[in-house]
Amino acid sequence: MPTNTSTTLFIACAALGREVKDIIRRHGWDAEFEAIDAKLHLQPARIGPAVEQRLKNTQGKYERTVVVYGHCGAFDLDNILRKYGAVRPSGPHCYEMFGGEEFTRAMEEEVGTFILTDFLVHAWHKFVVQGLKMDKRPELQQLLFAHYKRMVYFTQEENNAALSERAREIAASIGLELEIRHVGYGDLERRLVAIMEDREQPVTSMTHDDFSMTAYPVAEASLPG
Numbered sequence: 258m259p260t261n262t263s264t265t266l267f268i269a270c271a272a273l274g275r276e277v278k279d280i281i282r283r284h285g286w287d288a289e290f291e292a293i294d295a296k297l298h299l300q301p302a303r304i305g306p307a308v309e310q311r312l313k314n315t316q317g318k319y320e321r322t323v324v325v326y327g328h329c330g331a332f333d334l335d336n337i338l339r340k341y342g343a344v345r346p347s348g349p350h351c352y353e354m355f356g357g358e359e360f361t362r363a364m365e366e367e368v369g370t371f372i373l374t375d376f377l378v379h380a381w382h383k384f385v386v387q388g389l390k391m392d393k394r395p396e397l398q399q400l401l402f403a404h405y406k407r408m409v410y411f412t413q414e415e416n417n418a419a420l421s422e423r424a425r426e427i428a429a430s431i432g433l434e435l436e437i438r439h440v441g442y443g444d445l446e447r448r449l450v451a452i453m454e455d456r457e458q459p460v461t462s463m464t465h466d467d468f469s470m471t472a473y474p475v476a477e478a479s480l481p482g
Contacts, residue, residue, distance in 0.1 A: 265290045268311050269325035271295040272376045301330030312341040347458045354445040361463045369406035375413040408433040411440045422473035
């Protein structure tokens with residue numbers, strides 16, 4: 258039997274942590290929250306083991322465990338979730354989760370689109386510039402961004418002038434035009450609500466197209482018991 262007073266545990270990538278905690282508060286869910294360092298995206302083979310360790314540590318303590326990750330290059334993640342009876346929101350990554358059909362439109366308009374989120378704007382220097390070692394090897398910027406044609410900023414906070422200005426600085430620093438599109442929490446929130454209500458999650462063509470089904474398999478949204 259579960260031993261915690263809260264019925265649900267959310268284990269989330271820290272890149273989605275602020276939004277997930279806000280969604281939990283907005284819906285009044287009886288839940289606890291744990292975050293995993295977003296820097297693991299730079300070494301995605303470490304995501305699965307980090308998630309599994311959290312699942313081991315909390316096994317049997319909650320009625321339901323929701324792991325808030327996309328596929329994110331962690332090819333073992335969905336098998337780990339099935340092993341522990343945990344579920345995750347459908348989708349390959351947070352850009353598709355936040356953007357939903359707006360992400361589909363952005364990719365159809367220009368496949369060479371680099372997506373920003375509030376988290377990535379906040380953490381750009383630490384997560385991208387330092388994380389990809391562009392601060393030590395500036396020539397890497399051209400190599401890493403050579404095939405991008407534009408930058409689209411999917412905002413979670415609406416009309417945040419400081420974040421918008423920072424996003425413009427980021428785009429200018431790598432020579433890309435910037436578009437700003439407010440998407441809020443998008444399909445991330447809708448999918449978490451569906452999980453909590455034991456309903457089928459909403460998806461888009463980018464969630465289930467042939468490429469993402471091969472490279473980004475979607476977890477089964479079944480609950481234990």
